[in-house]
Amino acid sequence: MRTLITTSLAAIVLSAGLAGQSYPPPFPRTGARSLLENDRVAVWDVTWPKGHPTAMHRHPYDMTGVYLAPGDRIITEVNGTKRPVSTKAGGIVWQFKGLTHIEEGTSDPSLHAIMIELKRSDSYGTDASELRPAFPRDTAKLLLENDRVRVFENVWPLHQKGPLHKHVREAVVVWISDGKLLSTSRAGAQTVTEVKAFTVTMGTRGNEHVEEAIEGPPRAYVFELK
Numbered sequence: 001m002r003t004l005i006t007t008s009l010a011a012i013v014l015s016a017g018l019a020g021q022s023y024p025p026p027f028p029r030t031g032a033r034s035l036l037e038n039d040r041v042a043v044w045d046v047t048w049p050k051g052h053p054t055a056m057h058r059h060p061y062d063m064t065g066v067y068l069a070p071g072d073r074i075i076t077e078v079n080g081t082k083r084p085v086s087t088k089a090g091g092i093v094w095q096f097k098g099l100t101h102i103e104e105g106t107s108d109p110s111l112h113a114i115m116i117e118l119k120r121s122d123s124y125g126t127d128a129s130e131l132r133p134a135f136p137r138d139t140a141k142l143l144l145e146n147d148r149v150r151v152f153e154n155v156w157p158l159h160q161k162g163p164l165h166k167h168v169r170e171a172v173v174v175w176i177s178d179g180k181l182l183s184t185s186r187a188g189a190q191t192v193t194e195v196k197a198f199t200v201t202m203g204t205r206g207n208e209h210v211e212e213a214i215e216g217p218p219r220a221y222v223f224e225l226k
Contacts, residue, residue, distance in 0.1 A: 023058040023100055027117075030054075031105075035114070035200045040124065040225070041172060042117040043200050048073050048105030058100040061117040064149050065093040066174055066221045068198065071111025076102035087111055092144045092151050092221075114174045114200065116223055118148060124225040127205050129166040135224060137162065143221075150224040156181060156213035167207045169224040175199050179216025183209045195220070 027044050028034065030052055036043040042061075048071060056078070073085045078100050093115065105111060136142060139162075140154040150169075156162075156179065164186065175195045183191050186208040195201070195218050 023056055025060050026054070026057045027115075029057075031110070032115075036172075036202060038202070039119060040170065041119055041202070043172060044115045044117070045198070046113050046115050047110040048103060049110050050105045050108045053102050053104035056100065056102050059095065059097055059117075061119055062097050062121075062148055063093065063095050063115055063117050064144075064151065064223055065113050065115040066151075067091045067093070067111065067113045068176075069109065069112035070107075071105060071109065072107040073111060074104045074106055076104070094144060094146065094149070114198075114221075116172050118225065124170050125205065126226070127166065127168040129168055129208075131164060131166040131208060133169075134165045134167045134171075135222060137165075140222070148226050150226065152222045152224070153219070154222055155219045156211060156217050158213050158215075158217045161210055161212045164208065164210050167203055167205050169226065170205050171203045171225065172223040173201045173203060174221040174223070175201070175218065176221065177216060177219045179218030180214050181218060182212045182214050184212075185209045 027042070031047040031049050033045045034042070035045050053076075067087050067089055070087060070089045073087070074082055075085055076082050084106070093113065135150070135152050137154070139157060140152040142150070142152055144151040175197055177197050179195055181193045181195065183193065192214070
């Protein structure tokens with residue numbers, strides 16, 4: 001009985017020590033490149049190089065994103081448990097803040113993703129509008145929706161004008177293919193935006209316009225922030 005009590009006390013002490021330990025954030029690190037950062041989000045281009053484990057780290061923010069290329073990893077938990085993970089391209093990431101682990105790439109070529117840290121813990125806000133919202137739309141496939149984010153994969157068909165709409169939420173857009181978009185505002189002003197694969201843009205809410213792809217067609221993952 002005395003041995004059992006001692007073991008239990010040791011486990012409790014170990015658990016308390018791990019819970020109180022301070023860990024670095026996941027980014028920046030080897031294989032991670034900052035693409036965009038403001039007071040709303042931090043967006044990272046991330047690879048997991050084979051044979052290069054990260055430090056034990058803790059994610060301070062809720063995080064979403066998309067895997068651009070497939071690959072494999074070993075995940076090591078705080079208690080030392082290891083598990084292999086194989087990830088396909090096109091998968092959408094969602095994880096809550098507080099996750100603590102080590103990651104090590106085990107494939108060549110490496111797993112590749114765009115990761116979006118949600119720096120706000122409260123609502124990002126939504127505009128009211130008499131216009132139709134930018135999403136959902138006929139060309140967009142809903143991939144994920146929860147209380148924090150809504151993710152669409154969208155293609156802008158060439159030379160097809162969409163309806164007049166309003167962007168009622170802020171959004172991070174991860175472009176997957178090159179193209180050009182002609183935007184016509186509600187007042188009639190026109191602008192042309194060139195987009196490149198594996199780049200990221202952030203749209204503010206309140207924009208009212210019609211869109212038409214004039215080169216491409218562009219394709220993107222759209223992360224609407226709730």
